[in-house]
Structures are given as C-alpha cells and as structure tokens.
Amino acid sequence: MNSGIRTIGVLTSGGDCAGLNAVIRAVTYSAIQTYGWKVYGIMDGSMGLIQRPLQFRELTMGTFGGNYLREGGTFLGTTNKGDPFNFPMPDGTIKDRSEEFAEGCRMLGLDALVVIGGDGSMRILSRLCERAGIGMVGVPKTIDNDVHGTDYAVGFATSINVVTEALDRLQPTAASHHRVMILEVMGRDAGHIAINSGIAGGADVILVPEVPYSLDGVARKIRTVLAQGRSHALVVVAEGVKTESGEPFMISYSGGQQRYGGIGNYLTEKIAQMTGAETRVTILGHVQRGGIPSTRDRLLASAFGVKAVDLVAQKQFGTMVGWQGRSVVAVPLEKVCIGPRSLDPCGTMVGTARGLGIYVGEEICPIEDPAATI
Template sequence: MRVGVLTGGGDCPGLNAVIRGIVRKGVQEYGYEFTGFRDGWRGPLDGDTVRLDIPAVRGILPRGGTILGSSRTDPLTVESGIRRIKENLAKSEIDALIAIGGAGTLRVAARLVDEYGVPCVGVPKTIDNDLSATDYTFGFDTAVGIATEAIDRLHTTAESHKRVLVVEVMGRHAGWIALHSGLAGGANVILIPEQRFDLDQVCAWVTSRFKATYAPIVVVAEGARPRDGEPARPSGVGEWLAEEIERRTGNEARTTVLGHVQRGGTPSAFDRWLATRFGLHAIDAVRDGDFGSMVALRGTDIVRVPLSEATARLKTVEPALYEEVGVFFG
C-alpha cells in the first residue's frame, strides 16, 4: 500500500512529529510506502510530491514547521479541482491519504470522502485548540508556553515603567490561548472573542491595579471585540485597546503583539507526545480502512471520530470557565 500525507493551513509545532510517527510505524510494522504532498492541498492538485521514508523523517521530531510545506489552498474552489486530485492520486499510485490540518483542511477531507469517495483519514492540528471533537490539538501547548513566557517577562517591564502592557495573542474565534496563558502568566485582565468586553470596566480594572501599586498586564485575543457602540479596528485590537486605555485612564500603555512567534519554533514535550501518538493512530486507521475518520484525544486515550463531527462546530470557551478566572481581574 502507498499512503499520501499532506499538511495544510497554518504551520504548527508538532507537524513533523506526526509525519515521523506515520512513516515510522507504517514502514516498520505494515511495510507501507509513503508519498508526501507539498504545500497542503496544492500538492495533490498539482501532483507535487516528495518521497517519504525513514531517512526522510530522521531528526525531525524537535523541528517546528513542516518538512512538507503548507498552504491554505482549497481544491473545492478550484475549477476541476477534485478531478485533478483523483488523477494525481492515481498517477502516484496512492491508496489512501492522511490530511493533517485544522478546520479548513479537514472540511475538505470530509467532503472528499463523503461526496467523492477519496479515502482520507484526518489528524487535527491548530494552535487555537478550537476543534470540538478532540480535548486538545497539538501546537496549543507550545503556543501557550510561548505566550506565558512573554507575559512573565513583560511583568517586570510594566512594573519598572509603571505602564499598562497589552499583550495580543492569537485566537480569532476562540480564546483558549488567551485564557490559558493569561491565567498562567498572572494577567490582570483577559479578553476573549466569546465574551464582548466593556471598555469602561477594563479601564476600571486597570485603575484599580495601579491603586494597588502594580502595573497591569492585559491579555487580549486577536478576535476579542468591545460591546456594541464602541468601535474597534477589524485587526490590531491590541493597539486600539492600548490607545483607548491610555486616553481614558491617563496611564501610559504599550502593546506587544506576539503574532506568528506563537506557532513557530520547536514543539513542547507535550505536543511532541500528542503529535506522535496522533501519527501512530492515523496509520492504524488507514490499515483498518477507517476512512472518513479523524484521530482525537479523549482524556488520555486516542480515539477515532467522524471527520464530519470533527468539523461541525468550533470549540469555544464556555462562559462558566471564563468566569472562573474573573477573580484575578483588576
């Protein structure tokens, strides 16, 4: 059997660990051969391939990014996209395809299985941790660790200069990174997309913090927005928020946007562990012919769930969980 592998969407720490797990077990235990497709779904669209064998995956476990490259190409929006994929899979003698990616990549895989009969297995990947069918996605732990370290470092600068520091982290639709890193880093305000914030309340928390002789740290997810009636930029909410805090409170405020640094570099130990296990179980799903499934973490077990279930809705922060951390605001 020959198995194709692709990585789609944004790069993420742990992608190479998945590839390594798939290839090592597939070659050593099942005698499979592997073909990598470059740059996400563009690879099977254009027939752009690379050989994957044990020497190719040697030493990649601690490397960030993906040796296969990635893109946000959607073959469903490309003219004759499905026909081209099927033709190129046939030319490369591919019997099954493993798609590693987030919601967008996996939605394509789900449709390819359900509507076009392309044999696919999915592996969940996103630093945002917003796929509902799995407890955690690899890359999330690394992103939280990077953000937490940044917040730790910024505390001393905030206190030295007695200024507000706003830390903008990733999270367009879900506030998991902001919630986890903000709590772990001792932030005084955490703002997430799931809960529109009251700017007056944020400024009150900032003022209260200064009265306690501490300089506040505000962690804001990139998708967080104020309540209706208070304008915010469609991007750059951190900079807008710092300007508003300074204008309304009279306290100097600065912004740090962590951006892509959150998803770059070497994966954490947890993400290496989780990504490797996902890879091992993904190739097992291929062996079992369980196409249309995605591997997922439930507790400490790796299970299989339908791709359609995995991409049906985003996993967002529940109000009760957000309320738990409110005791630390201000």
C-alpha cells in the same frame, strides 16, 4: 493484518504550527515498521496532487535523521488558500480542480490519505478524497485549539508556552516603567490561547471573543490594581475581540485576504484615556506559530500519528483522531467539521480566571447558590 492498504499519503494543510513534523514522522514510522506500507509526503497540501508534475517525496526511515522531531513548521509545506472545488485562476476565473486532485491520487497509487489540518481543511480534503475514491483519516492541528472532538490539537501547547514566555518578558519592563502592557494574541474567533496563557502569565485582564466586556470594567480593574500598590498591569486580548460597539478589527493583505488585527492598539488608546496610565501594546503575531515543539506537542503528535495509521489499517475512514480524557480516540468527521469550537464562557478556565480576580469581561453565567448544593 491484511487490510489491502499498500500506499498512503500524508499532507499538512492550513496554517503551520509546531509539531507537524512530529506527526509526519510518527505516521511514517508506524506505517513502514508496523504495516510495511509505502508512504508519500505530499508537498504544499492539496496543491501537491493538483500540480503537474506532481509535487511529492517518498518518506522512508532514512528521511528522519532526528531533527524533524524538534523542528517547527512543516518540511512538506502547507497552504491555507485555494479551495480546489472553487480554485481562483490567474485570469480571475474560478475552476473546479477536484478531478486533478483525484487523478493525482491515482497516479501515485494512493489507497488512503492522512490529513493534518484544522476543521476547514479536513472538511475540504474529505470531499476531495471521496471524489478520488480513497479513504481519509484526519489529525487535528491548530494553535487556536478550536477543533471539535479533541481536548487538544497539535500546536496549541507550544503556542501558549510562547505567549506565557512573552508575558514573563513583558512584566519586568512594565514594572520598571510603571506601564500597562497589552499583549494581543492569535486565536481567530476563539479565546483558548488568551485564557490559558493569560492565567499562566499572571494577567490582570483577559479579553476573549466569547465574553462581552466593557471599557469601564477594564479601566476599573486596572485602577484597582494600581490602588493596591502595584505600579503596572498586564492585559491579554484575543485578536477576535471586537470593540464595545461590536466592530471587528481587520487587516487587509494583498490578494484580498483579511485577517484579524488591531484590537490591541484600540485598547491601548482607550485605557490610556480612561486611566491616565502609560500604556503600550505588543502584537505577538506569527511568533506564536513557530519555534521548537514543546514536550506536550511532541507526545500528542506522536500518539496522533500512530493512531491515524492504525485507523487506516482498520479502514475506519471519515474519522479524525482526537485526545479525550487520557486516550486517543476516533471521532467521526461529521462531528468535527461543524465550525470552530469556542471557549466555554461558563467553563473551568473562565471560572478560574474570575476566581483569581482577573477581569474576563462581564458576568454572563448563572451564579450557583453554595447553600443549594449542601
């Protein structure tokens, strides 16, 4: 196929996760072996094309000796701050650096860019590529699994494996000391990590941002578990869950950044007061982002990387690869960059949790009459 494409770039943007290196490897292998293109890895997201001198490295078959497929994180580096259209400068001013990005693309002779990121990264990078006059194809990655247009994003499978293993480790110590163990997990405003790992890890209570809850409901479930003869209980709470009164828990970092964190400590105090149970909290944090990519993430990353290169060859720009059903498909970015994809409060996962007797908050979905379907 003579697509006119000769040189492409690949970068990772936003938070890191397991499987990013596997995507970069797949993009490189497919681009070189299938199409004979030159591939540049852009360092530290969009910053690699904005900084002078440019920060990049040519990727070849020899770049990948076997380890990158198995390594977490991203060897190209990444960033989740500094929008090039509104870039904060050291003197406190804001500068539009999009033309520097465009110039960087021209200096490298890029014909297209493969962007591995979440919906926010893809939204910004698509505008930057338009400014530069090059095509872009996106690859979804986020442990939160909140990208529209795909059933799964790279990094999600590994993260829920980590959380499930944490629950496996917390259960014996909870049983030994007759405690209620609370595990606070990531996910921002989506409860995908909490519901999936909570079910797999045998949690008694799972709290997610999409479903309202009551402290009475949480306490009632824990009392029921203890009354049934079990000496302990497990609670999983997503970091984006608010208090009963609707207040979020945020942590301030240097530079003015704020992130979710602290709802687990709040629940620990409340549950102890209401049930009399000895209660402890574990905030898993960035452990969920690291580690060896799972088999599922390696397969997904490989399929996404190959499909992204094929879309570049076909000049199907302005798209993202996505996993739908059992296939990798092309999804228009206008259907992707519409904000985070929330957990369906009336969907299969919440329904499964309720069917297992897990407290997932108050019932807000209409209950079907079984007789009506006969």
